[in-house]
Amino acid sequence: MESVEQKRNIISTLWNDKEKRAVIIQIFSIAGLFALVWFMIGNAISNLDALGKGFSFDFLFQPASYDINQHLISYTSRDTHLRATIIGIMNTAMIAVAGIILATVVGFTLGVLRLSKNFLINRIVYIYIEYIRNVPVLLHILLVHGVVVHSLPNPKAAMTFNDSFFLTKRGFFMPSPDFESAMTVVWIALAIGIAFTFWFRRYAKRVQDETGKIFPVFLISFGAVVIFPVLVYFLAGSPITWEIPVLKGFNFKGGMVVRPEFLALWLALSLYTAAFIAEIVRAGIIAVSHGQTEAAYALGLRPGRTTQLIVIPQALRVIVPPLTSQYLNLTKNSSLAIAIGYMDIVATIGGISLNQTGREMECMIIVLALYLIFSLSISSVMNWYNKRIKLVER
Amino acid sequence: MSEAQTSKMAVSDETVIKIHKMHKWYGSFHVLKDINLDVKRGERIVVCGPSGSGKSTMIRCINRLEEHQQGDIIVDGVELTNDLKNIDAIRREVGMVFQHFNLFPHLTILENLSLAPIWVKREPRKQAEETAMRYLERVKIPEQALKYPGQLSGGQQQRVAIARSLCMNPRIMLFDEPTSALDPEMIKEVLDVMIELAEEGRTMICVTHEMGFAKTVANRVIFMDGGEIIEQNEPNEFFDNPQHERTQLFLSQILAH
Numbered sequence: 168m169e170s171v172e173q174k175r176n177i178i179s180t181l182w183n184d185k186e187k188r189a190v191i192i193q194i195f196s197i198a199g200l201f202a203l204v205w206f207m208i209g210n211a212i213s214n215l216d217a218l219g220k221g222f223s224f225d226f227l228f229q230p231a232s233y234d235i236n237q238h239l240i241s242y243t244s245r246d247t248h249l250r251a252t253i254i255g256i257m258n259t260a261m262i263a264v265a266g267i268i269l270a271t272v273v274g275f276t277l278g279v280l281r282l283s284k285n286f287l288i289n290r291i292v293y294i295y296i297e298y299i300r301n302v303p304v305l306l307h308i309l310l311v312h313g314v315v316v317h318s319l320p321n322p323k324a325a326m327t328f329n330d331s332f333f334l335t336k337r338g339f340f341m342p343s344p345d346f347e348s349a350m351t352v353v354w355i356a357l358a359i360g361i362a363f364t365f366w367f368r369r370y371a372k373r374v375q376d377e378t379g380k381i382f383p384v385f386l387i388s389f390g391a392v393v394i395f396p397v398l399v400y401f402l403a404g405s406p407i408t409w410e411i412p413v414l415k416g417f418n419f420k421g422g423m424v425v426r427p428e429f430l431a432l433w434l435a436l437s438l439y440t441a442a443f444i445a446e447i448v449r450a451g452i453i454a455v456s457h458g459q460t461e462a463a464y465a466l467g468l469r470p471g472r473t474t475q476l477i478v479i480p481q482a483l484r485v486i487v488p489p490l491t492s493q494y495l496n497l498t499k500n501s502s503l504a505i506a507i508g509y510m511d512i513v514a515t516i517g518g519i520s521l522n523q524t525g526r527e528m529e530c531m532i533i534v535l536a537l538y539l540i541f542s543l544s545i546s547s548v549m550n551w552y553n554k555r556i557k558l559v560e561r
Numbered sequence: 562m563s564e565a566q567t568s569k570m571a572v573s574d575e576t577v578i579k580i581h582k583m584h585k586w587y588g589s590f591h592v593l594k595d596i597n598l599d600v601k602r603g604e605r606i607v608v609c610g611p612s613g614s615g616k617s618t619m620i621r622c623i624n625r626l627e628e629h630q631q632g633d634i635i636v637d638g639v640e641l642t643n644d645l646k647n648i649d650a651i652r653r654e655v656g657m658v659f660q661h662f663n664l665f666p667h668l669t670i671l672e673n674l675s676l677a678p679i680w681v682k683r684e685p686r687k688q689a690e691e692t693a694m695r696y697l698e699r700v701k702i703p704e705q706a707l708k709y710p711g712q713l714s715g716g717q718q719q720r721v722a723i724a725r726s727l728c729m730n731p732r733i734m735l736f737d738e739p740t741s742a743l744d745p746e747m748i749k750e751v752l753d754v755m756i757e758l759a760e761e762g763r764t765m766i767c768v769t770h771e772m773g774f775a776k777t778v779a780n781r782v783i784f785m786d787g788g789e790i791i792e793q794n795e796p797n798e799f800f801d802n803p804q805h806e807r808t809q810l811f812l813s814q815i816l817a818h
């Protein structure tokens with residue numbers, strides 16, 4: 168009788184201690200999770216067995232026997248499923264990187280414009296953001312794709328700029344650069360410019376620390392990275408020849424082409440995500456209290472310096488965490504590529520390869536793992552950046 | 562420090578701030594009406610009045626955080642206009658301490674103090690930091706130099722804010738209710754620092770309801786109500802013998818508790 172009472176006492180003390188209770192809960196949750204995973208794996212294996220399918224990744228080394236129209240590295244239908252997967256990964260990476268860059272540029276611009284005191288600008292940006300945010304991204308993709316494919320002209324009647332850029336329903340054709348040997352000098356100039364900028368920024372900081380002198384760092388960096396290489400380019404006799412696309416038969420040959428699927432997906436995803444980023448940027452800037460700028464003005468700082476030294480560093484802290492989820496969203500939303508036939512991870516290994524080999528389990532594991540890797544890479548980079556700029560609180 | 566000592570301290574004849582027939586509107590709301598005020602070098606002025614009477618707005622006009630629409634404000638011989646050069650010049654001469662401290666939360670205490678000397682006065686970092694440390698010692702918190710504002714108590718933050726202003730060595734200091742966001746036990750440590758500043762003979766305009774402080778350091782107390790200066794007098798006369806009905810009412814209210 169007494170021992171039962173004691174036991175009950177021990178359990179209740181354990182359960183009422185905050186730390187011990189947390190440990191108990193964790194032990195039970197982990198045990199539960201393992202049991203669930205164990206059950207699901209066992210279930211899957213027995214079901215696969217019943218269907219007469221083993222569990223193996225051998226199919227990756229068999230010929231894929233399907234075509235992919237957009238590939239950064241060489242690919243034919245005789246290549247393996249593995250190579251098709253790699254093409255898919257590259258296409259996803261390409262859309263994610265290009266999308267994140269464009270979404271960031273457009274998003275930050277719109278976010279700042281949204282704060283404009285000019286009523287017209289403010290309203291136009293507001294309407295744009297609200298329209299974009301309130302229509303599902305898949306519709307944007309289909310809409311842009313529809314516009315590109317159906318309303319742009321045939322190659323024969325291409326919209327052209329300067330007879331070297333051609334906008335058609337088959338894609339956007341541009342001249343491709345052909346570098347002559349003298350181009351080496353220009354590359355070297357660019358490298359020097361970049362190296363100089365790195366050095367100059369530190370030098371300028373040291374001089375300022377020691378003497379108080381303030382250099383126009385931005386202007387000088389711009390000169391070194393942009394103006395200097397451009398000057399060298401012309402001095403070297405413009406050592407690039409452009410291969411201009413020409414109409415041969417039904418399509419353009421030569422030059423570079425951005426395919427309509429890529430163009431549509433890229434524009435739709437970026438502009439969609441940009442609307443969310445704009446709101447995040449606006450909120451971040453507003454979150455820096457008016458008192459901060461006033462204190463800076465009262466100390467004699469000019470508005471430009473106040474923005475640079477006080478507003479941006481504080482706004483970034485508010486902006487970066489939600490910005491990270493927008494980058495993740497964009498990357499994951501790129502899987503909607505399949506709707507318009509852009510060959511990304513889902514369309515290759517998760518689509519045609521899966522259908523042809525019947526390896527649903529293996530293919531889905533690969534697709535999930537790949538998206539996980541993409542997402543974790545993005546968030547670890549952003550978390551690292553966020554840690555660097557984080558506020559110290561009490 | 563006794564009253565006799567402070568009131569003896571020199572006030573020169575030179576006028577450093579001259580506000581002449583100044584009016585300000587927020588939209589159609591007439592917030593400041595015909596403000597006339599001459600401040601002599603070394604003078605210490607306390608401004609009081611009910612909430613919403615325009616005290617903050619008036620002192621914020623002096624360093625152009627707010628724009629006035631009519632009349633003149635001349636600070637240290639420089640007239641406040643839209644000329645950016647003039648505004649820069651005046652902001653160098655005028656320091657300001659806010660009710661909510663407004664320290665920069667992303668910078669250490671030392672960086673808060675040296676920021677303006679480095680970017681406005683273009684001082685070498687070492688020199689700016691030495692000055693900063695000197696002022697941190699004067700407000701008695703040199704050991705906090707490498708912490709961030711979020712790690713300090715309210716009283717310490719306000720002392721840092723005072724030190725930050727002093728680093729620009731302004732001839733005039735404006736205080737906008739520097740103790741009203743503080744817990745009672747921290748008010749004294751901030752007032753002590755301000756009394757020390759007053760003893761140095763720095764020109765000060767201070768919006769506050771700390772009547773003990775006003776009696777100790779002020780040469781003049783100004784009472785505002787409804788956007789007007791209703792009454793001004795030297796402290797003893799002001800408190801013992803207020804002329805205006807509104808002043809009497811206000812004083813009876815704040816002295817009641």
Ligand SMILES: Nc1ncnc2c1ncn2[C@@H]1O[C@H](COP(=O)(O)OP(=O)(O)O)[C@@H](O)[C@H]1O
Pocket residue numbers: 587590592610611612613614615616617618619
């Ligand atoms: N930015 C503003 N826009 C409109 N009205 C304002 C603004 N700032 C202050 N006011 C109004 O002006 C009056 C004076 O404000 P303020 O100078 O802050 O008073 P005090 O500091 O004496 O409490 C108040 O009625 C306040 O509501």
Ligand SMILES: [Mg+2]
Pocket residue numbers: 616617618737738
């Ligand atoms: Mg006020």
